[in-house]
Amino acid sequence: MKIISCIQAALVVASFSSVHAAPVSDPKGSGFSIPVYNNPQFAPNATKQVVRAWHKFNKLATSSRIGHVDVGTIPFIDDGNDLEYYASITVGTPGQTFKLDFDTGSSDLWFPYTGCGSACKGKTIYDPTKSSTYKKDGRPWSIQYGDGSTSSGILASDTISLGTLVIKDQTIDLAKTISTSFQNGPIDGLLGLGFDSITTVQGTKTPVDNLITQGLITDPVFGVFLGKASLGGGGEYVFGGYNKDKVGGTLTTIPVDNSQGFWGITVDGLSAGGKSVGKFNGILDTGTTLLLLTNDVASTLAASLGATDNNDGTYTVPCDANGLVDLVFSIGSAEFKVPKEDLVFQDNGKGACIAGFGYGNLPFAILGDVFLKNNYVVFNQKVPQVQIAPLAGL
Incomplete structure (x- = not known):
């Protein structure tokens, strides 16, 4: 995880003829896009990135198709000298929009909700009373970060939308407190893309798990492109396939x-x-x-x-x-x-x-x-x- 600075993300719908539904040679499917921007005024701290990564992985060191969508493409925000990439998703019915860091090194989906206090000032706050698809769970969760602070709260479930891909009954971690690492910057939380064996509360399923089991993607894959600020920034995730135009050779x-x-x-x-x-x-x-x-x-x-x-x-x-x-x-x-x-x-x-x-x-x-x-x-x-x-x- 990384500290970043405020930028507004927007959702733009687009299609990609070169998006592949699997790592093969035939194009298939369409997707949607969220544009990516840079914050040239942000000064990243390399030492904090090392400490944060150490704490993140130290535990490992010591121990029918109705409504089916084949491919979903999410372009990303590239923030602060390629410091972090994030995108917007919607949660609930009607949708409430959050800017999240998509993280292959963790597996929880979390963001602040109305139970969070002053630590969440300036963040987008999820209001469960405004969602007709919200379901209460109540089990506690907690994650500790490298600076000693924590993000913690309770579990719930709701509908989430990754562009045109709509996941029902997705487990969400509602944050009552958030790490100081997240109190400044544009992101509201994290969307983990690791395996479900490392979710904070065992037995919960990740968004990718549910994309697969709910038949929203044909192939259990996602392609990742992270752009460089020096080349205009940008980035995208393709769920259910990959973008042929980003592949510069043989996979x-x-x-x-x-x-x-x-x-x-x-x-x-x-x-x-x-x-x-x-x-x-x-x-x-x-x-x-x-x-x-x-x-x-x-x-x-x-x-x-x-x-x-x-x-x-x-x-x-x-x-x-x-x-x-x-x-x-x-x-x-x-x-x-x-x-x-x-x-x-x-x-x-x-x-x-x-x-x-x-x-x-x-x-x-x-x-x-x-x-x-x-x-x-x-x-x-x-x-x-x-x-x-x-x-x-x-």
Whole structure:
């Protein structure tokens, strides 16, 4: 999860002839789009991103077709130097609109409701009394974040709409309190795209679970495109398929280890400027900004680039990317690149820059947005597996 700054999202309906209903060669289906914008005034904090990611994954480290819609496409808001991507969904009948961070590194769907106090000031507040499809549950939930604060509340269920995809009786986590991480910025909450084994309250189903079981998508997949602010920003999720126009080559199929509820893959090798710096297991996480490597791999990479360790999970590099080199990830039978320009994340105000990579004191890497905004990924929940290709146009 990441802290962001206020931007208004809007819903625009569109169709895509190039949207595929599965990772195959024939186009199928249509979708809808939410435009993506940047907030150029937001100053991201790399150290907070590392701490937040560590707390997010530390637990793992220690332990008939009537009304059927084949494909739904949701374009995204790209906020603050690619710090976070979010979109609007509606909840209830009639719909109440919320801006949510779509996060493959968690599995709960939560947002504030009328039981939340001053901490939710400025947020969109869900009012269950205004929804004819609201159903009370009442079980408690709670999530703790890296800064020690929590989001907590009670469970309920209601109809949610991801554009034209309408899910009935979706479990929703209604927040009475929200983490300080969310009190500033445009997002109202999170929509988790991890596996249901890591929902806060065991036995609850994720939105993707319900898209599949309610027959709203034919194929149990979603394609993810995260745009770069330097190229106009943007982004989209395609539920039930993927966008052919975003695939810049062949999709490579890679098995996923979901035993801990995450999208885990094996990176067979990482090289910098042709020099090997190691191999590792990693988690594909749209909810983490940076590329967080295992400590040993990060140290080797930093040495090869002449980066300085800030002793807080981040590194300092020159702001001129010409002195850096591209990273190449060997995954499955293919190679995927992170260009040297994306190894420069933010100016530290001292004549140098914070790197786009760091370390999280974890036994696995977190392949966050620095990796994902350079590559197109199709997530298959049932197999489970992912298919990855270089992003078209880069």
